[in-house]
Amino acid sequence: MKKIIPLLAFALASCSFFASATQTIAIVGAMDAEITNLLPHIKNKQTITIGQHRYYQGQIGDHDVVVTRSGVGKVNAAVTTTTLISEFKVAKLIFTGIAGAASPQLSPTDVVISTALVQHDVDLTVFGNKPGHMDGFDDRYFYANNELVTQAFVAAQQVINQQKVFKGVIATGDQFIANKQKVNFIHNEFNAMAIEMEGAAVAQVAFMFNKPFVVIRTISDKADGSAHFDYPELKQITADNSVAITLAMLDPR
Template structure:
């Protein structure tokens, strides 16, 4: 009986150590290609978020739409960490370009992420200095950064792929003054609404994370027009990069 108990304990321990990668998008368009290629899908709903557990590129994954904004992103990422034994996190999706070198459909792979709308500067802190961040930023995993960069270059070509800081806030940025402020204050290359919240949770759980953003628009006065035209193309490109990443992992 003791031998059987020990065997079951070892088996349970081994299963809990199996790699499972969380792949997150904020919108349906950002995960549709991934879902179409998944196998052995098991579907569960928790806190109004549908989690799809299965195989993608022969890897154990859980894919889900977080919903838009930092609260949705943090909540759903936390559920994934607690319920699905996730040990790596990839966020895929679209963003607004800040750096002038970027063109629409170019890709930025995160090295750092910052919550640009977190402001306690009245107390003498740096803007974006969320408790738990280091120098106001959350870091992405170096190994995942390299895999994401290599995959993006294979999918799109080297001239369309950059590594840099991604800024996150609960706003759709659509004016040049704010774009200039985000670049000067944070050195941001792109801006979106979820990534730094996901990185915040990942860093607290000490789990490797990377955010991959394809530019759907220039985050300026033309943003709303560019976004409608290019959001699906950009989202598809980002998802294809994730699939290529999985084949290398």
Template sequence: MKKIVVFLLSLLMGTLAFGERIALIGAMDSEIELLKKDIKNIKSEKIGEIEYFQGKLEGKDIVLLKTGVGKVNAAIGANTVIREYKVDKIVFTGVAGAIDNSLNIADIVVSEDLVQHDVDLTAFGRPAGLIPGQETVEFKADEKLKKVAYDSAVKVLGKDKVKIGRIATGDQFIASKDKVNWIGKTFNASAVEMEGAVVAQVAKTYGVPFVVLRAMSDKADGSATMVYEEFEILAADNSAKIVKEMLKNM
């Protein structure tokens, strides 16, 4: 009888592990193409304006999608992949602008947490970034996913190229040094981009663990000299390697 119980438990655990599905999300083509080409048994489905690719990557069941740029696009993609594909975890990857001056071009920031810097109800006595109905400004990344992301990035790039920090999101391309400084001072953020915190908010709403990885496309002091096209190729290659390494350890 004991052997039968152990067998049934093992079978159940195997079924649960097999059934886990991971969403891999980017905002632009370059952020998903290198992953898409390696998906086994790939099939796709278009819902609205977003195409969702299902299959196996590094032995894991995944759903890969490009949301498009900006908060609304990111929210649509995150909401749909959770509700339609029942994903258990979310990994968002892409590029960002560096706020922390210690970061260099192509360095990786793994999200400690994320904030929405363009939410402003300070006229009503609320802190900058606080969304009505939320208790805190920040959306915290899952601790286990954060560790897997950090360890994987360090393995691929080396410890001096990886930082765990706060990522700020807003529907603005930040080109002003004054604005960069304001976001850094107000939110203690390491990097700024246009999607991550919204994916985090949607994931929190549904109780889905998440983490965001961002490769730095430029330095806050304007000293980066790499041509963007060169950076885009490098960032895409590094991000794909890191995500694949993560999948091996999830």
């Protein structure tokens, strides 16, 4: 009975939050590896090019989707998110892919579902702001949608070992972090579990347009200087995990 209740709750939540087939869901990854295995699942696929980006429009399961690769970094992520909202009228956004670990409790292939995102490389402290806090915003964190967080968390538990799935803050910056001292600062300052290069930019744009979002990150490395050993070997495995979790969100069984 204990196993049935969470799955029933997940199914009911899926019915309520993904109920409308007319609400298009954006699925974004930074790199080709993070979306390639999604593309064969798109029915009636159309490829639309805007600027230098290709957007793949169609259906996955019963849901209208647009899948795209944003490119690495905050500017690419922000431009792509704005285009998805303004040109494709998406109703919600899922950003999926890989990240480095900020929390010492995480290991490669663990999964972090975003509760909030912050830009760790924003520094207006000279004006009295906290690190990561930009002028014009009440908070330095951008908060993920609670229902999407629940969807992603339960889907991740279905795909991988439950003990390897976490919820927490994800920190974003235009840097590939490979320094233990920097990792410790980000973890301690922002209570961040994972570090990557796009999520908070997606979150900021989504917040500005009042669109629900969630970021799903599978840990590829410790972000402490050992990445050149871990990253190449784990990149595709971790990207595949994120794809599988996204598919489980869209088609719960």
